[in-house]
Amino acid sequence: MEEMKSPPLTCPNTVTVRRNPHRKARPTPSTAVPQIPTSPSKNLPEISSFPIDEILSIQIPQNPQPDLSQASSTSNNLNVFLRIRPLVLVKSGDQNSKPRAKNVWPKNPAKRVAVKEKSAKEKSSEACITVNDSQSVTLSPPLALQTSKRIRSVVYQGFSYVFSADSSQGKVYERMLNPLVEEFLRGKSGMLAALGPSGSGKTHTIFGSPRDPGMVSLALQQIFKGTTSIGSESRRSFYLSIFEIYSERGKGERMLDLSPDGGDLFMQQSTIKGLQEVIISDAAEAEFLISRAMLRRATAMTNANSQSSRSQCIINIRSTASKPDGKGNVPVKDVVLTIVDLAGAEREKKTGNQGSRLLESNFINNTSMIFGLCLRVCRLNSVIWIPGQPCCAIDNYQFHCISARRIVGASKESKEAIGEAFSKFFVDQVPTGLFGRKEENDTGMRFSFPKLGYSVNVLQLKHCYILTVKPGEEDYLDTSYLLRQASPYMKIKFDNVVDPSNLVSNKRHFQTPRVEQPKRMKFSGLEACSIEEAKSIVEENQLSEDGCLKDIKDHAPVKPNAVDLAKKERNHQITQNFAKAVWNVLKQYNEKLKVAESEMKILIDKLSSENTRNQELERELKELKSCSNCSRESSEAITSSKTNTDFKYGMKLDGQKSSKVHETSLDINSPHLRTSEHGSTSLKYESTPGQDEDTLPQITLECDSPKLKSSERNSTPNNYGFTPRQDQVVLSQENLDVYSLHLWASETNSTPLNCDTTPEHEKDKLSQINVDIDSPNTKRSELNGTTENYDISSSQDQDVFSQINVDVPSSNLKTSECHTISEQCNSPTRVMEPLDSSPSPKKVASIVCNNVLYSETSPNTSHKPVTIEKPKRRLMPASSILLRDISALDVEDEFEKPKGNRNGKKVAANEGKITQGNLSLLRLLKTHLRL
Numbered sequence: 001m002e003e004m005k006s007p008p009l010t011c012p013n014t015v016t017v018r019r020n021p022h023r024k025a026r027p028t029p030s031t032a033v034p035q036i037p038t039s040p041s042k043n044l045p046e047i048s049s050f051p052i053d054e055i056l057s058i059q060i061p062q063n064p065q066p067d068l069s070q071a072s073s074t075s076n077n078l079n080v081f082l083r084i085r086p087l088v089l090v091k092s093g094d095q096n097s098k099p100r101a102k103n104v105w106p107k108n109p110a111k112r113v114a115v116k117e118k119s120a121k122e123k124s125s126e127a128c129i130t131v132n133d134s135q136s137v138t139l140s141p142p143l144a145l146q147t148s149k150r151i152r153s154v155v156y157q158g159f160s161y162v163f164s165a166d167s168s169q170g171k172v173y174e175r176m177l178n179p180l181v182e183e184f185l186r187g188k189s190g191m192l193a194a195l196g197p198s199g200s201g202k203t204h205t206i207f208g209s210p211r212d213p214g215m216v217s218l219a220l221q222q223i224f225k226g227t228t229s230i231g232s233e234s235r236r237s238f239y240l241s242i243f244e245i246y247s248e249r250g251k252g253e254r255m256l257d258l259s260p261d262g263g264d265l266f267m268q269q270s271t272i273k274g275l276q277e278v279i280i281s282d283a284a285e286a287e288f289l290i291s292r293a294m295l296r297r298a299t300a301m302t303n304a305n306s307q308s309s310r311s312q313c314i315i316n317i318r319s320t321a322s323k324p325d326g327k328g329n330v331p332v333k334d335v336v337l338t339i340v341d342l343a344g345a346e347r348e349k350k351t352g353n354q355g356s357r358l359l360e361s362n363f364i365n366n367t368s369m370i371f372g373l374c375l376r377v378c379r380l381n382s383v384i385w386i387p388g389q390p391c392c393a394i395d396n397y398q399f400h401c402i403s404a405r406r407i408v409g410a411s412k413e414s415k416e417a418i419g420e421a422f423s424k425f426f427v428d429q430v431p432t433g434l435f436g437r438k439e440e441n442d443t444g445m446r447f448s449f450p451k452l453g454y455s456v457n458v459l460q461l462k463h464c465y466i467l468t469v470k471p472g473e474e475d476y477l478d479t480s481y482l483l484r485q486a487s488p489y490m491k492i493k494f495d496n497v498v499d500p501s502n503l504v505s506n507k508r509h510f511q512t513p514r515v516e517q518p519k520r521m522k523f524s525g526l527e528a529c530s531i532e533e534a535k536s537i538v539e540e541n542q543l544s545e546d547g548c549l550k551d552i553k554d555h556a557p558v559k560p561n562a563v564d565l566a567k568k569e570r571n572h573q574i575t576q577n578f579a580k581a582v583w584n585v586l587k588q589y590n591e592k593l594k595v596a597e598s599e600m601k602i603l604i605d606k607l608s609s610e611n612t613r614n615q616e617l618e619r620e621l622k623e624l625k626s627c628s629n630c631s632r633e634s635s636e637a638i639t640s641s642k643t644n645t646d647f648k649y650g651m652k653l654d655g656q657k658s659s660k661v662h663e664t665s666l667d668i669n670s671p672h673l674r675t676s677e678h679g680s681t682s683l684k685y686e687s688t689p690g691q692d693e694d695t696l697p698q699i700t701l702e703c704d705s706p707k708l709k710s711s712e713r714n715s716t717p718n719n720y721g722f723t724p725r726q727d728q729v730v731l732s733q734e735n736l737d738v739y740s741l742h743l744w745a746s747e748t749n750s751t752p753l754n755c756d757t758t759p760e761h762e763k764d765k766l767s768q769i770n771v772d773i774d775s776p777n778t779k780r781s782e783l784n785g786t787t788e789n790y791d792i793s794s795s796q797d798q799d800v801f802s803q804i805n806v807d808v809p810s811s812n813l814k815t816s817e818c819h820t821i822s823e824q825c826n827s828p829t830r831v832m833e834p835l836d837s838s839p840s841p842k843k844v845a846s847i848v849c850n851n852v853l854y855s856e857t858s859p860n861t862s863h864k865p866v867t868i869e870k871p872k873r874r875l876m877p878a879s880s881i882l883l884r885d886i887s888a889l890d891v892e893d894e895f896e897k898p899k900g901n902r903n904g905k906k907v908a909a910n911e912g913k914i915t916q917g918n919l920s921l922l923r924l925l926k927t928h929l930r931l
């Protein structure tokens with residue numbers, strides 16, 4: 001019990017054998033190595049190769065593994081052995097029986113030997129398992145499985161010992177059971193269990209044959225051989241019991257006592273009721289009992305085994321010792337040696353069982369599965385249980401399952417839960433509610449699982465088990481399954497012994513890095529499994545990469561790296577495109593901005609020019625205003641003189657031949673003439689074309705200006721109301737031969753003009769003013785008019801002359817204060833220069849100024865309303881003009897002026913002051929002055 005308190009429950013090194021997932025190798029049309037594109041696709045970035053070499057080069061520290069080679073030693077309480085059955089069984093009695101000759105002719109001995117060797121070579125080539133050494137084997141799948149399911153060979157090592165096919169029963173006993181028997185005889189319980197598929201040699205190993213006895217016979221011989229060696233101080237007794245657990249027609253689990261008088265057994269709590277123990281005194285007696293029990297054991301012929309065991313057979317050899325004292329023998333301690341021959345798992349395809357036999361097969365398989373499950377979930381120093389057996393041994397603990405029937409018949413979930421419970425319990429060392437309660441007794445500990453319906457007794461016991469396998473190719477799967485069940489107890493190595501040609505054909509050229517790896521990679525434990533899984537993943541990735549890269553898109557969902565990179569690349573492309581689009585938009589906006597700036601500059605220039613123009617206009621406006629003020633002042637001056645001058649100019653241009661008369665009436669209301677409130681000037685030009693000139697217009701100038709009224713009634717005769725200047729009357733021809741007449745009022749137009757006319761001179765005394773009209777095109781004419789009528793004719797040039805008649809009705813003039821000046825000039829002096837030196841054009845301009853009224857109070861003063869809306873010309877009062885011209889006259893100089901100056905179209909400004917009208921008027925004045 002002291003050992004129980006300090007159990008050596010160290011976490012064992014576990015190895016999970018995981019077969020590579022079955023993958024269907026895609027057929028490769030050729031063994032040519034596919035070329036990997038050197039340049040990655042534009043859409044897919046370059047993917048770095050998976051660092052398989054680095055991963056595989058990592059040295060994983062292995063957990064300290066128990067030296068299973070020293071399993072026979074007392075240091076380890078659980079040993080695992082492997083025994084390989086011979087591939088070809090030699091039927092017993094063959095050596096003695098003579099083969100029946102098919103013919104009487106003798107056989108060639110050499111040929112016979114060659115046939116045997118060939119047969120043995122073929123058989124050996126078909127073996128799926130080969131012994132590497134005393135502790136390791138290599139399990140190789142058949143070629144068909146290598147090709148189709150890509151299963152690799154696996155090396156299992158760590159066995160306590162591997163018995164090859166030629167190993168004898170004695171050797172197995174010596175290596176495996178003898179140490180256990182030695183412990184048993186020294187007072188330590190132990191167990192031996194044989195596991196393996198059907199027909200692998202379990203029964204052969206445990207019971208043997210009469211000629212080749214098995215472990216039970218050999219153990220009995222040793223037990224009874226050494227009984228005498230036990231100390232003389234105590235006396236030992238051995239009891240033998242044998243029973244089986246079987247399934248009756250697959251309906252349920254039954255236990256049968258195989259002793260000669262034994263019957264069915266029943267389970268009560270943790271003990272089997274009704275089991276008989278037979279005391280044995282020697283080995284022969286024990287063997288005889290066992291032989292008889294075996295005759296009762298349920299066996300059947302299957303395709304796998306002619307005498308297949310159909311039940312689990314358990315043999316218990318119990319030893320009792322007693323020490324003699326003074327009163328008698330005192331029991332010291334019972335030890336049990338348990339030997340179990342399990343029913344082998346079988347597959348339906350191989351056994352060919354049907355009906356009840358098939359149900360029985362299922363029962364066997366379930367039992368084996370649970371046993372293997374317990375082995376699997378329990379690691380070294382862990383648990384093992386045997387259904388119906390009072391005790392089973394795991395390291396220093398012994399378990400007794402009291403309800404094996406329920407376990408066997410439990411559902412898969414319950415079995416898994418039991419296995420999980422065992423695992424948790426023995427790994428965590430802490431029972432939970434699932435495990436129920438924990439009890440300690442004299443033999444060990446007892447764990448009850450009420451919910452699961454069973455309990456486990458833990459006893460101190462040394463145990464071992466042996467795995468038997470068949471080496472045939474057809475037995476590969478059974479062998480592999482068994483070895484994986486026992487994997488928690490050994491090291492597992494993976495070996496690539498697959499033919500490289502197959503790799504080339506199946507795994508393609510990407511498997512070449514693996515070839516470079518060591519042929520055997522020593523990984524064990526869970527790390528090995530993890531590495532294997534990682535390698536599987538890597539291999540899958542490699543296989544995905546192995547194909548054409550054009551299939552990467554198809555496999556993209558399986559390759560997260562590729563997907564991520566593709567997404568990143570796509571995002572990068574989107575970002576780039578977006579940036580380009582934004583850049584283009586910005587460039588467009590920049591161009592538009594430049595255009596807008598240029599337009600702005602143009603507008604600014606225009607604005608500046610407009611401002612300049614506006615300033616010029618303002619300046620002109622100011623000038624005009626100043627001129628207007630000057631005119632207004634002049635008008636006001638006229639008005640202040642209180643002289644109303646109403647005159648009517650009638651200019652009649654009479655041509656020599658005027659078939660048509662174009663009359664143009666122009667009413668000029670010059671602001672200069674009527675700037676006064678009271679003044680009004682009406683000018684009427686009547687143009688009458690000459691006889692020869694059809695288009696010669698008749699211009700009638702009507703001036704009705706009250707401002708011309710003379711305020712100074714005491715005007716001298718020498719004072720004339722206005723003096724037409726040479727350039728003050730401008731006739732201009734515009735469209736339709738419209739002549740404009742500019743009458744510029746002189747600054748001194750306020751000169752009073754007093755006219756005193758007589759009736760008899762109504763007609764003759766009309767002052768005639770010869771007006772020189774150069775031409776309509778010259779836009780200049782001279783109008784020199786006075787209050788008198790001038791008849792001016794040119795004697796020198798008869799072709800062209802101008803006559804201006806200014807009619808001033810004397811009746812309309814006041815005679816009281818006005819001096820009538822009537823003078824008729826018939827001067828031969830040519831005053832009108834022809835417009836053209838050619839004699840053809842004969843233009844006659846006759847300007848008649850009629851009814852020039854100077855009288856303010858005259859009731860007959862004809863006032864014509866000013867009809868001119870826009871002042872087109874600046875007209876100066878005639879009186880002002882006359883006075884100005886008169887004041888500027890220089891008689892002497894005037895006469896000295898050459899006549900040739902008139903031929904020009906333009907007259908100089910200083911020459912304009914000396915006109916013909918002025919000259920005539922000066923003559924008249926001089927004449928009058930002389931008078």
Ligand SMILES: Nc1ncnc2c1ncn2[C@@H]1O[C@H](COP(=O)(O)OP(=O)(O)OP(=O)(O)O)[C@@H](O)[C@H]1O
Nearest residue numbers: 085086198199200201202203204305308309343344
């Ligand atoms: N190591 C061996 N050497 C010679 N023959 C063997 C060996 N192992 C097994 N055999 C023979 O193989 C046959 C089947 O063996 P055995 O009955 O022991 O298999 P088994 O595992 O008990 O099968 P089952 O589980 O069906 O009972 C027997 O005839 C046996 O003699």
